[in-house]
Amino acid sequence: MPENxxxxxxxxxxxxxxxxxxxxxxxxxxxxxILLLVSAFAYPVGRLxxxxxxxxxxxxxxxxxxxxxxxxxxxxxxxxxxAFIVTALAFLLGYPVAYAMARVQGRRAILVAxxxxxxxxxxxxxxxxxxxxxxQRNGIVxxxxxxxxxxxxxxxxxxxxxxxxxxxxxxxxxxxxxxxxSTLRNIxxxxxxxxxxxxxxxxxxxxxITFPLSLPGAAAGTLITFILALGFYIxxxxxxxxxxxxxxxxxxxxxxxxxxxxxxxxxSAILLVSTLLLAALYRRALSFSKGFxxx
Amino acid sequence: MARVFAGLGLSLxxxxxxxxxLIVISMSVGTSSYIAFPPxxxxxxxxxxxxxxxxxxxxxxxxxxxxxxxxxxxxVIGTLAAIALVRGCLPGKEFVQxxxxxxxxxxxIVVAVALYxxxxxxxxxxxxYGFVIAHTMLAVPYVVITVGAALQRFDPALxxxxxxxxxxxxxxxxxxVLPNILPGVAAGGVFAFLASFDEATVAFFISGxxxxxxxxxxxxxxxxxxxxxIAAVSTVxxxxxxxxxxxxxxxxxxxxxxSDG
Numbered sequence: 001m002p003e004n005x006x007x008x009x010x011x012x013x014x015x016x017x018x019x020x021x022x023x024x025x026x027x028x029x030x031x032x033x034i035l036l037l038v039s040a041f042a043y044p045v046g047r048l049x050x051x052x053x054x055x056x057x058x059x060x061x062x063x064x065x066x067x068x069x070x071x072x073x074x075x076x077x078x079x080x081x082x083a084f085i086v087t088a089l090a091f092l093l094g095y096p097v098a099y100a101m102a103r104v105q106g107r108r109a110i111l112v113a114x115x116x117x118x119x120x121x122x123x124x125x126x127x128x129x130x131x132x133x134x135x136q137r138n139g140i141v142x143x144x145x146x147x148x149x150x151x152x153x154x155x156x157x158x159x160x161x162x163x164x165x166x167x168x169x170x171x172x173x174x175x176x177x178x179x180x181x182s183t184l185r186n187i188x189x190x191x192x193x194x195x196x197x198x199x200x201x202x203x204x205x206x207x208x209i210t211f212p213l214s215l216p217g218a219a220a221g222t223l224i225t226f227i228l229a230l231g232f233y234i235x236x237x238x239x240x241x242x243x244x245x246x247x248x249x250x251x252x253x254x255x256x257x258x259x260x261x262x263x264x265x266x267x268s269a270i271l272l273v274s275t276l277l278l279a280a281l282y283r284r285a286l287s288f289s290k291g292f293x294x295x
Numbered sequence: 296m297a298r299v300f301a302g303l304g305l306s307l308x309x310x311x312x313x314x315x316x317l318i319v320i321s322m323s324v325g326t327s328s329y330i331a332f333p334p335x336x337x338x339x340x341x342x343x344x345x346x347x348x349x350x351x352x353x354x355x356x357x358x359x360x361x362x363x364x365x366x367x368x369x370x371v372i373g374t375l376a377a378i379a380l381v382r383g384c385l386p387g388k389e390f391v392q393x394x395x396x397x398x399x400x401x402x403x404i405v406v407a408v409a410l411y412x413x414x415x416x417x418x419x420x421x422x423x424y425g426f427v428i429a430h431t432m433l434a435v436p437y438v439v440i441t442v443g444a445a446l447q448r449f450d451p452a453l454x455x456x457x458x459x460x461x462x463x464x465x466x467x468x469x470x471x472v473l474p475n476i477l478p479g480v481a482a483g484g485v486f487a488f489l490a491s492f493d494e495a496t497v498a499f500f501i502s503g504x505x506x507x508x509x510x511x512x513x514x515x516x517x518x519x520x521x522x523x524x525i526a527a528v529s530t531v532x533x534x535x536x537x538x539x540x541x542x543x544x545x546x547x548x549x550x551x552x553x554s555d556g
């Protein structure tokens with residue numbers, strides 16, 4: 001290839017890759033974002049956490065309260081328990097949906113995709129409202145149950161742990177399905193077919209070829225669902241009640257009703273640290289970190 | 296036989312996924328004022344009530360204004376940052392990337408409570424500026440991710456060619472780079488709009504008696520007076536989301552089909 005002197009000079013003039021931006025320019029470009037994240041994210045969150053350790057003076061008393069009072073330990077335990085059950089249910093229900101989404105063709109494919117994407121694109125508030133409508137005393141589920149003669153009196157479904165789990169599984173299911181779908185879609189169907197040709201049964205081919213290859217997506221989906229479930233507020237606040245208090249609803253209660261900011265800060269710190277540890281643990285599996293695969 | 300069971304199971308899960316949306320839409324056009332299923336009759340009166348109620352309208356306009364300004368701010372800030380992250384030479388790039396997606400990972404309840412603590416003394420609660428700052432922070436990661444992905448698909452040699460032909464940096468950006476990454480920028484903008492318009496947790500905490508978003512108003516009404524007007528509002532919200540996201544999805548698939556062929 002003939003050398004282009006202009007091109008060469010241009011490139012030599014810039015220390016970086018061709019046409020890239022230098023350090024100063026890059027810093028200028030990224031500074032509005034940094035300013036925004038510092039003032040509207042890092043500083044407020046930092047202040048909340050600071051309060052939990054330095055009110056009134058350096059103390060761990062607010063953290064000790066969480067461990068000392070059984071009520072708060074129960075809330076902590078319940079949060080992880082619900083997040084775990086929701087994630088497990090979402091995986092069991094979501095994997096087959098993701099598989100169908102990746103393998104089904106034509107009209108049916110559009111139907112499956114619509115059933116996954118329409119709820120995802122619907123506001124969490126709307127979906128929680130729908131579950132209230134379904135589960136309340138004179139709601140649809142109770143009407144069906146009574147008409148089938150399964151129960152004479154309306155069942156108390158709303159404001160129970162079961163309701164929270166059901167509604168949260170519904171709300172978070174698409175976050176499980178989509179990462180699994182995106183890995184399954186990239187596994188050629190020929191792999192399983194080759195295994196079948198070599199004498200594997202259909203379940204064997206799935207369990208030993210397709211499923212292991214889909215594990216990165218499954219890990220990402222599981223992690224995202226668990227992280228979101230841990231800190232979820234809207235659905236537990238609307239569908240749950242006092243007996244289903246979770247970390248998020250407890251934090252809200254401490255700030256809006258009791259105005260106990262240091263204690264809310266301590267609870268937030270625990271929620272935050274659990275979330276960040278999980279995120280760091282599986283950072284490679286998280287699909288959104290793939291957006292910047294230059295490092 | 297196994298296939299039949301698998302198909303049946305799958306249909307049940309899909310039904311579970313779509314059922315709540317169908318319930319809300321059918322309730323919004325039912326005549327009875329308490330929740331009944333199957334809904335009786337057909338009416339648009341709940342929609343009429345929504346559009347005639349000054350409180351609902353005030354909340355809707357407030358949310359639209361917030362979402363509009365947020366979209367603009369997040370798209371500009373996010374696009375500039377994405378350029379620096381993908382094409383620039385940035386000290387501590389890994390760190391900046393991690394911090395950029397932090398608002399997506401950190402539970403919204405923590406962000407909401409923290410923002411309330413900081414914004415309340417500054418008079419930024421129930422206030423357009425407070426909301427725009429908070430929502431831009433929440434929306435900007437979506438823009439950085441989508442524009443970043445678009446920039447990685449863009450061939451830097453094209454920009455270099457423009458520079459060689461005598462274009463300035465700005466000219467090269469507006470005439471060569473931007474038109475090529477425009478689908479990504481537009482998608483980022485739509486995500487930012489919905490991240491603000493549908494946002495409920497932070498809005499719940501930093502709303503005021505005067506400045507109240509549509510999501511905060513819905514939250515209150517769901518908690519205190521469950522009328523079919525909420526179903527009508529929900530349907531409107533859902534249709535807005537579906538229209539915007541559907542457009543993006545169709546554009547994305549068309550784009551994919553083009554680059555495959």
